[in-house]
Amino acid sequence: MQFDPILEGLIRAFWLLVTLDPEVYSIMFLTLRVSGIAVILATVVGIPLGAAVALRDFFGKRSLMSLVNTLMGLPPVVVGLFVYLLLSASGPLGPLQLLYTPTAMIIAQLIIAAPIVVGVTVSAVGSVDKAIRDKALSLGATRLQLTLTILREAKTGIVTSVILAFGAAISEVGAVMIVGGNIRWATRVLTTAIVFETELGEFSVAIALGIILLLMAFIINWILTRMQWSGLRR
Amino acid sequence: MALIETEDLTKTYAETVALRNVSVRIEEGDFFAVVGPSGAGKTTLLHLLDLLEEPSNGRILFSGIDTASPDQDRLTLRRQIGIVFQRSIMFNTSVYDNVAYPLRIRGIKNDIDGRVDEALELVGLEGFERRHALTLSGGEAQRVSLAQAMVFQPRLLLLDEPTANLDPRNVSIIESIVSKINHQEQVTVVMATHNIAQAEQLASKVAVLREGVLAEVGDASEVLRKPSELLMSFAASVNAYSGEAHPLDDGLALIDIGDNIRIEAATRKKGKVTVFIRPEEIILSTVPIKSSARNTLKGKVTGITDLTDGVQLKVDAEREFTVIITKKSFNDLRLNLESEVHLNFKATSVRVI
Numbered sequence: 149m150q151f152d153p154i155l156e157g158l159i160r161a162f163w164l165l166v167t168l169d170p171e172v173y174s175i176m177f178l179t180l181r182v183s184g185i186a187v188i189l190a191t192v193v194g195i196p197l198g199a200a201v202a203l204r205d206f207f208g209k210r211s212l213m214s215l216v217n218t219l220m221g222l223p224p225v226v227v228g229l230f231v232y233l234l235l236s237a238s239g240p241l242g243p244l245q246l247l248y249t250p251t252a253m254i255i256a257q258l259i260i261a262a263p264i265v266v267g268v269t270v271s272a273v274g275s276v277d278k279a280i281r282d283k284a285l286s287l288g289a290t291r292l293q294l295t296l297t298i299l300r301e302a303k304t305g306i307v308t309s310v311i312l313a314f315g316a317a318i319s320e321v322g323a324v325m326i327v328g329g330n331i332r333w334a335t336r337v338l339t340t341a342i343v344f345e346t347e348l349g350e351f352s353v354a355i356a357l358g359i360i361l362l363l364m365a366f367i368i369n370w371i372l373t374r375m376q377w378s379g380l381r382r
Numbered sequence: 383m384a385l386i387e388t389e390d391l392t393k394t395y396a397e398t399v400a401l402r403n404v405s406v407r408i409e410e411g412d413f414f415a416v417v418g419p420s421g422a423g424k425t426t427l428l429h430l431l432d433l434l435e436e437p438s439n440g441r442i443l444f445s446g447i448d449t450a451s452p453d454q455d456r457l458t459l460r461r462q463i464g465i466v467f468q469r470s471i472m473f474n475t476s477v478y479d480n481v482a483y484p485l486r487i488r489g490i491k492n493d494i495d496g497r498v499d500e501a502l503e504l505v506g507l508e509g510f511e512r513r514h515a516l517t518l519s520g521g522e523a524q525r526v527s528l529a530q531a532m533v534f535q536p537r538l539l540l541l542d543e544p545t546a547n548l549d550p551r552n553v554s555i556i557e558s559i560v561s562k563i564n565h566q567e568q569v570t571v572v573m574a575t576h577n578i579a580q581a582e583q584l585a586s587k588v589a590v591l592r593e594g595v596l597a598e599v600g601d602a603s604e605v606l607r608k609p610s611e612l613l614m615s616f617a618a619s620v621n622a623y624s625g626e627a628h629p630l631d632d633g634l635a636l637i638d639i640g641d642n643i644r645i646e647a648a649t650r651k652k653g654k655v656t657v658f659i660r661p662e663e664i665i666l667s668t669v670p671i672k673s674s675a676r677n678t679l680k681g682k683v684t685g686i687t688d689l690t691d692g693v694q695l696k697v698d699a700e701r702e703f704t705v706i707i708t709k710k711s712f713n714d715l716r717l718n719l720e721s722e723v724h725l726n727f728k729a730t731s732v733r734v735i
């Protein structure tokens with residue numbers, strides 16, 4: 149009996165996908181849009197920041213890294229609450245009227261994803277052999293060329309930071325639930341839809357959505373992993 | 383005008399003085415060896431000459447230009463100098479991309495293929511372009527490093543113990559490449575080495591460093607003909623012995639190095655001499671072998687050290703000898719501490735000065 153909802157969910161997932169169910173597809177696209185934009189922004193901000201922290205020595209570097217490492221484990225619910233207070237009508241950014249919009253969800257996921265990109269990039273860039281620096285300089289690299297060379301050497305680790313950030317963003321439910329409100333056709337994403345269907349007792353639909361979520365995550369990670377391994381033959 | 387010249391060069395790190403008031407002149411076309419025990423400041427000197435670090439005191443003139451200039455000018459100067467470090471590190475990409483790197487960062491777009499080919503040919507690694515650089519052996523990586531340093535046609539090539547940790551075959555390959563670079567390509571070479579025999583074989587000028595101070599400098603033949611106590615003190619690790627030479631027929635001499643050991647060498651010298659036997663040129667066997675080698679000694683293995691591409695053995699044959707063999711030979715011979723071995727080397731492998 150226990151396996152029934154799972155089997156049913158599998159069939160349901162397949163059915164929803166092949167019949168191009170409009171609501172499911174809109175939920176999928178919103179999920180991808182919110183997490184995709186959040187991770188792209190986190191990458192654009194996080195990689196240069198992580199590289200700068202790793203390559204420079206400055207006062208308070210260690211304290212900063214402790215902070216970043218703590219932020220990497222930030223509970224999404226807490227982020228949701230924080231962004232909610234920021235965007236709510238009485239909050240400092242209330243006039244922008246962003247609460248319960250996909251933009252609010254992107255902001256929340258950006259806050260979750262960015263520390264992961266920064267933290268993992270710092271560690272990836274920091275673990276590039278110091279001899280690479282002397283090698284590049286001795287072969288005539290400028291400061292900028294040196295930095296780019298070191299980043300290229302750290303490529304595997306840097307792409308890992310993006311994979312981890314994407315995983316954290318697409319799978320979190322607490323923050324998008326609070327700041328998005330799980331509004332049908334507007335701010336409902338796969339994770340919040342799963343919570344919603346489960347509460348309704350629609351287990352097979354919830355499982356179908358879960359399977360779709362896994363499938364999407366797999367495809368994105370497959371692409372990122374190919375990037376990670378391109379040019380490496382070991 | 384000297385190609386590169388240092389004046390009272392001093393470098394300190396925190397509390398330690400790595401180099402103190404070192405003044406050397408290296409002329410265009412020189413093969414300049416810097417010898418000294420480890421920790422003498424050889425690497426520091428080379429890093430300073432490559433303008434990777436700045437001296438704490440004193441100055442470096444490259445072609446008469448003071449190198450204590452703004453970053454951009456230092457870069458222009460540095461781009462005329464190639465260096466090969468003791469430990470070769472490769473970029474995580476193909477051999478081709480590794481060798482093309484210096485050209486690309488200089489914005490050179492013309493004939494990269496041809497120049498990479500040429501550089502790989504120089505180091506005897508034609509056809510290695512598509513290999514992944516991280517799969518190379520230590521000797522191959524060192525040769526690719528040499529190709530990287532030569533591909534942009536430097537005026538000065540710096541070599542920091544380029545053959546330390548390598549197996550005998552790669553040592554001799556690299557030595558002949560480096561010699562060719564100096565003689566045929568007319569590139570000025572500065573090589574740091576703790577191996578006096580190597581300096582004697584390759585260099586035209588020799589400087590001896592001890593504890594960061596320049597102890598001796600001059601023509602190789604002069605500095606090495608009468609090796610000072612200092613030179614001998616760290617030469618022990620490369621089979622250097624003093625002895626009395628007694629001429630035999632056929633241009634051979636019997637050299638008594640004490641402890642009842644007599645070595646046959648191809649020399650006409652007599653009287654007090656210093657002999658070197660390169661660790662790579664000693665053939666090791668576990669049973670006596672019949673060969674053309676004029677010298678055979680019996681001893682016991684007293685030390686085994688793993689090198690990147692080979693194995694270094696200390697052998698007690700009344701006097702201590704250092705032998706470097708390949709890992710394959712080491713495994714095939716099933717050697718252990720206390721193993722009995724025979725050392726065989728030719729009279730022509732003994733260098734007498």
